[in-house]
Amino acid sequence: MSTISKNLADLRKNYTAGQLSENDVPADPVVLFETWFLQASQAQCPEPNAMVLATADASGTPSARVVLLKxxxxxxxxxxxxxxxxxxxELENRPHAALLFHWHELERQVRINGxxxxxxxxxxxxxFFQRPPASRIGAWASPQSREIESRAFLEQEELRFKEQFGENPPRPAQWGGYRLKPEKIEFWQGRPSRLHDxxxxxxxxxxxRVSRLAP
Incomplete structure (x- = not known):
């Protein structure tokens, strides 16, 4: 076993920050999510709206990245x-996705499928028009996920669109929003001895419908 593997195997944390009972949750999970989100914000969790977004291509191969809930x-x-x-x-071809929030300071996770x-x-x-002008220019300058030849290409594109639009760039047709309509929402609260809620x-x-899962 490598040194890194041994160090990873030895990493442990006992979760003691809270508990969660199916008898105490509201009927609407979005209400509970909003409560947890507010508590994560008040606890000064870094970027509490950061979430992992998982999608899949036409063959079912998954991919994941961190985006922001807006x-x-x-x-x-x-x-x-x-x-x-x-x-x-991927969302165009398979309009199903999963979200994951992790609020380390509160020992909580929320998983959402929909x-x-x-x-x-x-x-x-x-x-789009609430964003700073620099971020709006960035939406024009970046052909997101496409291979580019260098960092200089992005900087040149940024300058080009700044000259074209000034301080009030419009929204690019290829940039916009999505809504995920949840079908499943799981709330995870860390507990001692790995017997999590x-x-x-x-x-x-x-x-x-509300149910409890084994950890």
Missing amino acids: GISQGNFCFFTNYASQKGQ IVSKLTAAESDDY RILFTKTQEVW
Whole structure:
């Protein structure tokens, strides 16, 4: 066994920050998510809206990356990206995805699975024009997920679009938002002896069912 492998095997943490009971959760898991998110923000967890977004290509090969949650609307989880990116293309072909939030300081995770659809152009515009001008220029300058020859290419594109649009760039047609409509939401609370609390909400015919999973 290598030194790194041995060090990894020896890493341990006993989770004692809280507990979670299926008898105490609200009927709507989004309400519980919003409570946990607020607590993560108050606990000053770094970027509490950072989430892993997992998608799959046409063959079922998965890919994952960290993106930012930018809104919760009517129980849907909203994020934004380039539609021509790898994740955008995968969502076009397989509109199902998984989200994962990890709030280390609170010893909590939330896993969300659901169906993804695009936000309206008006909804995407509304968020896009809240972004700083530099971020809006960046959406034009980066052909996200495509191979490029150098960093200099991005910098040249940034300058080109700054000259073209000034301080008020419009939203590129290939950039916008998605909403994930949850079908399953699992709340994980770390507990001692690895006997963690896992409470799963599953939606059937618009009704949420609550169950407990073994850790």
